[in-house]
Amino acid sequence: MSSSPLPTVAAPPYDDAEKGTLDVQVVKPAHVTLPLQDSADEKKGDLAVTTTVVPVVKKEAPATPPAKKPAKKPISKWILFVLWYNTYRKLFTICFGLNMIAFGFTIAGYWPYAQRYTGALIVGNLQMTCLMRNELFGRALYLFVNTCFAKWSPLWWRLGCTSVLQHLGGIHSGCGIAGFFWLVYRTVIVFKDHAVMHNAILSFGVITSSIILLACVSAFPIVRNTHHNVFERHHRFSGWAGLFSTWIFVILGDLWNTQTQTWNLSGVHLVRQQDFWYVVLMSTFIAIPWICTRKVEVEIELPSPKVAVLRFKRGMQQGLLARISRSAVMEYHAFGIISEGTHAKYHYLICGVQGDFTRGLVNNPLRTIWTRELKFAGVSNTSTLYRRGIRVCTGTGLGAALSTCLQSPYWYLIWIGSDQEKTFGPTISGLIHRHLGPERYCLWDSKQRGGRPDVMKLVKEAYVTWQAEVIFITSNWQGNQEIMAGCKEAGIPAFGTLWDFVMIAHWRTLAFPRRIWMALALDARRHPVNRPFYDVVISCGLVVNKW
CATH class of the missing domain: 4.10.860 (DNA Excision Repair, Uvrb; Chain A)
Structure with a gap:
């Protein structure tokens, strides 16, 4: 598949420094020896922690103060609704809605199959819940879409594929809550027939329902986003406990003969049940990522008190994210991977100091860290679907964006941050300047330029000049909302970070x-x-x- 040649037209600069300059005359930094490069006498054992002092070139003060920002144009309610009712919520509506329609028919007595095989519907939904969060399945799905539909298919189809892949969590949550409803229904049926049911089945029906309820409640946005550690612990451990109790509930229900009120201990009878194999698949989906968990060596560079740059061995393809933790099973945190390609010797993570975990990386740097070797794909992994695109990011969002631009000459980088080279260090700066020409990026340093730019003006100009098909955004909640709303209003296809914070x-x-x-x-x-x-x-x- 041939790609069109790179445009040679330089992006036009703006007159107003406050509204968003897109300079093509970029002053290249002086040569600095990068702290994370190989050396002949590098130790083979534990890796050292390097703190880098970056020389700062004194900049002349702007001749005139930055112009006053104009009043923001209010966003229409329709655009806000479209952004809120995204593909995630649409997939949730479809999965949960179809289950509830079937649930209504079952209660009304119009679907005898569900009344007889309720266990299969319970575990089938829970199996889909686990499948949507499985790294191996996600990577396979991304690989299939990127291989089959790259560049040749209609743009609307490629945009739809990206949107569905980004919002698979809607199926995860929709099937999870629906599975809980079916589980409660099954428990009610068991208690209605308590005269012919064993007490163990009654007990595990209540136990399993309670555990799955805890897993669902802990994943509510208000818990997940305001108390992330609470969500992480309760959702994970209640999920494991729920899997264990589901195994017992299913096996007891399948082996108990209600007519003779005796146990049928025949293994042949058990393996012929649908729900048994659903639980086997669900257990496999949960186990695969943990089988790939390893403790690996890491080298941490501290260019500033705000940022830690982690270096790991081996290169990676673009669009992947890594989960890391101090413990083998507790509190895994996801960060975008920066790599020059699969041929590279190293890949990097940018960790901004925002919570206890990242603060600990700065205050108490590690030599080894736990990670899942099986990385999961993010929305940037679908960048290969498009002929040209723009990657917009702010601050540490560069970690999820840079690989796409490093590994493809058809992607343009817009990075907005404060005191970028001093904050993020020469390693990250070196990756940008070694692999991207001045015509392929706009680095907006708000400290040097006297304030933040008019981001939408930057985006619109670059979108036209670069002849882009799509824009990917990685920013904080406010920045993401503003850019997404602006792109939607301008008719520019864009995908942003998934934020559902309660304000x-x-x-x-x-x-x-x-x-x-x-x-x-x-x-x-x-x-x-x-x-x-x-x-x-x-x-x-x-x-x-x-x-």
Whole structure:
């Protein structure tokens, strides 16, 4: 498949420094010996932690102060709705809605199959839930789409493929909640027939339902985004406990003969049941990523107190993300992988200091770290579908964006950040300047240029000049919303970071009175022992207001 030649037209600069300059005359930095390069006397044992001091070239102050930003144009409610009701929620609606229609027919007595084989519907939904989060399945799906539909298929089809692949989590959550409903229905049926059921089946019906409910509640956006460690621990360990109890519930239900009220211990009878094989597949999907978990060597560079750059052995293809942790089973964190290609000797992660985990990487650098060798694919992995594209990122979002531009000459990079070279160090800067020509990037340093740019002006100009088909965005919540809304309004195909944060800052709009909120917060401060209770009450208020 041949690709069109690179455009040679340089991106036009803007007059107003505040609105978004797209300079093509980029001053290249002085040659600096990169701390993460090979050396002849490199030790073969533990890797050393390198702290790099980056020379800063004094810049002249701007002749005039940056112009005042114009008032932002309000975003139409329709665009906001389209952005909110994305493919994730559409897939959730389809999966959960179809299950609920079937659920209604079953309760009404119009679907005898579901009444007889409820266990198969339970475990079938839970199996799909696990499959959608399986790294191997995801990589296979991305590989199939990228191989079969790259560049030749209609743009609307390629955009649809990217959107579905990015939002597979909608199937994960839709089938998960539907599986819980079927599980409750099965438990109710078991209790209605308690006279002919064994007590162990009754007990594990309740236990399994409770555990799956905990897994579902812990994944609510308000829990996942405001208490991520709580989500990580409860969702993972309740998932494992749910798998164990599901095994017992299924086996007990299949082996118990309600007519004779005896156990049928024949293995032949067990392996002929649908739900048994569904549980086998579900267990396999869960086990595969953990089989690939390894403790590997890592070298950490600390170019500034805000950022840690991690270096690992072997190169990677573009569009992948890595999960790393200090523990083999606890609190895995995902970061975009930077690599020059599969032929490279190393790949890198950019970790911004935002929480306890990343702060620990700076304060207490590691020599080894736990990771899953089987990496999972992100939306950037579909960049091969498009003839040309633009990668927009802010701050540490460069980690998820840079590989695409390094490995393909048909992608343009827009990176917005503050004091970029000093903050991120010469390793990252060297990767950019060695592999990307000045015509292929716009590096906006807000500290040097006197403020943030008009991002949409940058994007629109680059979109036309670069003849792009799509734009991928990696930014914080506010930046992502602004760029996505602007692109949607301008008719530019764009895919952004998946954010579903509840805006806690707007707590004054909650349904229950502000005085009650303030009283709870004040009492929680005076009596820390009561804080968990008040957290639950406040969270319930947020949930009510959200829905």
